Amino acid sequence: MIKLEEVTKDYVLDQDVVFAALKGVNVEIKDGEFTSIIGPSGSGKSTLMHIIGLLDQPTTGKVIVREKDISKLNDDELSTLRSEVVGFVFQQFNLINKLTVIENILLPTIYARKKFDYDPKEKALYLLERFGIKGKEYSYPNKISGGQQQRVAIARALIMNPDLILADEPTGNLDTKTGDEIMKLLKELNDEQKITVVIVTHEPDIAAKTNRSIRIVDGKVV
């Protein structure tokens, strides 16, 4: 479903100093996979995640999403594609504290360009129930626990029916038990609904729970 061919990414740090974060990466993530991207900090795994997450475009190489090369898309087209293809889950949860739980979950829908063939609000309520946080719809994110916040974030990632859930250190801010629950939840989504899940992590324990690990070191897949 998403394929990277010979992708490089350079950052211009200063006038003449260029930092090569990715040095020719070939990766393919297939539909329904439960994959992790693992690597130490500074390895380029964040850059790789940004490119897979359509937040950034490569310096050279091809990124193919839904059989289309997206490296030539402009910012608006990329934003629209991102809203339809990718659902993000972050280490810091990244919920908007001034909006209620239900408003946070529905936030991606206000930016959507597509017509919905389902009622997003119904889906949001279903997800809340499914994730065991029913009754928290009108709470504010800073009034609920970290584990609950991460569940809200996963619900938000799912609201658009994305092809891919991209989770960046999803258990990094949680205790082990809660972290395990979140991992279990992601695994269930993959098993039951065949949603593609990519987890970015630096912890081998987490990576071990996935079906495949893509290891990245110094900007290269090893």
Place this chain on the structure above:
Amino acid sequence: MNYFFLILKSAFFDFNRNKGRTILTSLGILIGVLSVVLLTAFGLGLKKYISDQFESLGTNNLRIVPGKPLQGGSFSGSVAAIRFDERDFQNLKRVKNLQFVIPIFTSSVEVIVSKHKESSTLYSTTNDIFAGLNLKTTYGELFTKNDDEKRSKVAVIGPKIAEKLFGTAQSAVGQPIKVSGSSFKVVGVLESKGGGFGGPDLDSYVYIPSKTGYLFNTDKKFVAFIVKAKDSANLEVAKTDLKSALLKRYKDDQFSIIEQTEILNAVSSIFSILNTVLVAIAAISLVVGGIGIMNIMYVTVSERIKEIGIRRALGARKMDILSQFLIESVILSLFGGVLGLGLAAVIVFFIRAFFPAYIDLQSVVLALGVSSGIGIVFGVLPAKKAADLSPIEAIRYE
């Protein structure tokens, strides 16, 4: 879920969290809108006041004066030199379709009652002046044609000077006054016509019969004539006839025949210019208010970089972020504008007790339009800054 609802909710959450900041920022626009709307209201009031004054001086009136006071505005020496006399008066009276011709001689005088001294303007004129200018007495009587023939030493005075000299207008009737050394009997006190505010103080005038006035007007000249046509349809004809009557003695540029409306227009246009200048100066404060908004919007944007990053990751396009921050700056500015307008309305309401200021629909529309416009103009740069943030850097921002 509704796009605008979530954007507005987010905006109001931030306004509420930063109440002091929001109010101070809006205050800049409030003051700007307040001063512009108030000054416009005063301008409109002044205009109405002037036109009411002219209205009260009678319509269908023509004034015949020496020179060309409404052209170029200067009473230049040679053309202003003429003064009308009895022969002109008789010539003008022969013109057809006129209700009356009123000769006027004016001079600045001091009016004395016992030890009390007041300065005033003396009008020596015929009794037609009262009908011509819609003057009526509150107490006593007007002087008559007979008083003019007999050169009676009687005076009809304005209510303001009557009060100043005698304490009350009523007690002035029948009392003697000394006008530049001659003794007159007050036969009537006029109704108030208003005046002051930089215009002629009509309520302080002293009217005496024209021929009695020769006491002060020893060479029997007149400074002006007021001519009233029988009806307004004849005004233009009368004007032409009067002109040809006067051209027998004078050159075209030595006199003017002015309609009240012409004077009104001339005076109004001066005040309009003055008012426009004042409003333009007040508008500078709107610009200052706008800069305040821009400043605070920059602060808001830098406080919410993370939020911008999250929204971008969730699919918001640059345009979505841009409009979100533009909407916020317009709300901020419009909030100040509405409060300024409201405050102006309250102030105008109280001022109306003394002065006919008013806020017209155009001012309301303009105030709201301009304050929204300021929100857009001064919000666009901060909003653009927010929209142009790189999503990756924004979402990583702590």
